[in-house]
Amino acid sequence: MDVIVLGGGLMGTASAYFLARRGARVTLIERNQVGTGATVASFGNIRRTGRHLTQLPLAHRSLSLWGEAEKMLGQDVEFRATGHIRLIFDEDGLADMRAYAEAARPWGLELEELGSREISARFPGLGPDAIAASFSPQDGSGNPRLIAPAFAEAARKLGAEIIEGALVEKLERTNSGFLVATSKGSFAAECLLNAAGAWGAGIAAQFGEEVPLDARGPQMGVTEPLPHRILPVVGIWTRDKEHGAYLRQVERGNIVFGGAAERVSVDLDPGHAIADPLRLPVQLRAVARLLPAIAEVAVIRTWSGCEGYMRDMLPVMGQSATTPGLFHAFGFSGHGFQLGPGVGDAMAELITTDRCETPLDDFSVDRFSHHSS
Incomplete structure (x- = not known):
């Protein structure tokens, strides 16, 4: 064939x-x-x-193939099953998380619910104002x-x-x-x-x-390297798009972040999107809610790309x-x-x-x- x-x-x-x-x-x-x-x-x-x-x-x-990727492809693509935590700051977010967890269980996804004390004990520095979180330990990130x-x-x-x-x-x-x-x-x-x-x-x-289909570009950024302390990927349960940020720390120490900024329209010819520096302050405020320490850190690069969004x-x-x-x-x-x-x-x-x-x-x-x- x-x-x-x-x-x-x-x-x-x-x-x-x-x-x-x-x-x-x-x-x-x-x-x-x-x-x-x-x-x-x-x-x-x-x-x-x-x-x-x-x-x-x-x-x-x-996910099972990500786990086999290094052996299968003959190189490390930096898949790390460090877990995925989504922080919750209000009752709406908590209700949404619990409803999703209940609905997803028959589909084979088990989410652990963490209280505020558990978050600060297991993941110090993350979301000090969070009232709860969901945690999926088998998920993670790749390069x-x-x-x-x-x-x-x-x-x-x-x-x-x-x-x-x-x-x-x-x-x-x-x-x-x-x-x-x-x-x-x-x-x-x-x-x-x-x-x-x-x-x-x-x-x-x-x-x-x-x-x-609409062609749009996300706004992404990365900080200078810091001591490597944040293992899971960090997100949020929220109904407010301006709070919808996410971040992860790579092993080299840099913190990669995105979300909380409207995606820009992209012309398919040439198909390149440019990050808008005016959107960065709103984005960083949302990221700082998840990780307050990021307010003291230098952003060294921002970028975008071309993604296809279905209705x-x-x-x-x-x-x-x-x-x-x-x-x-x-x-x-x-x-x-x-x-x-x-x-x-x-x-x-x-x-x-x-x-x-x-x-x-x-x-x-x-x-x-x-x-x-």
Whole structure:
């Protein structure tokens, strides 16, 4: 089986790897360089807490693969299962957390509830005003800069062809499959996987599948290095977007943070988003609620990227509804990083066997046309 994968982010490279592992002949085509789109803009959060319930089977599948990543890929992608804590500062947040924990239990996610004393005893310095928190000990973080290149390199070793800097000029459905004409030549295959991130909706539209996707860029920042004391990834349960910050400390000591700032619109050509320095004060106030000590620390870099957001915040995943041999995996709406390995594994299973043990029905590309009819 020949498969062309469009898009060299985490979804595309993971799919290329798992397809190659299943014996498919894979050509991955990336318009820039591997891992430079939404993946590199990612916070690196590997969390299941707060996910839409129907995403949890995919998230569980992915978490087990994150645990195998270093052995599987032959390099350390800095996955650390240090836990994920979400702090709570008001009764609304507490009610939301408890309702979610109850609903998620049948889906295989157990959340531990911590009181304020437990937070200060186990995680000193975090959220001194927090009244409670949820804690998921198996979750954690990984390095967004390492993971897509690692999957691409591992796929290459299994025989996949990875083509970077190739602009797609024409896509055609042929009698035997698909023909993709690019600035670096033409490629043919019986199957096509659209893993093009924020550009994925444009590709789907060429095959008569319209989906509502907005390209947006998150605002991310990182501080100077500090002594390494914060192990878990830190987030918040809140209904107020201005408080919705998150942070983690990497082993080198820097604190990476994001959230609490409106995502900027991104023009898909060239597809680069620029962090807005005027949004930084609001963001840092929200981060300081989680970690007051950050108020004394220098921010050394801010950045953004290009992510594809769906109207319902659920990805498009699975077979095309119009075109045999076409598959989609895009629109992960700013929370795809944890899912990446599971997406690649699930799509490879679906493409090569015509079935998938992980339920994907909620992510079908035609769900929007059902709603409009």
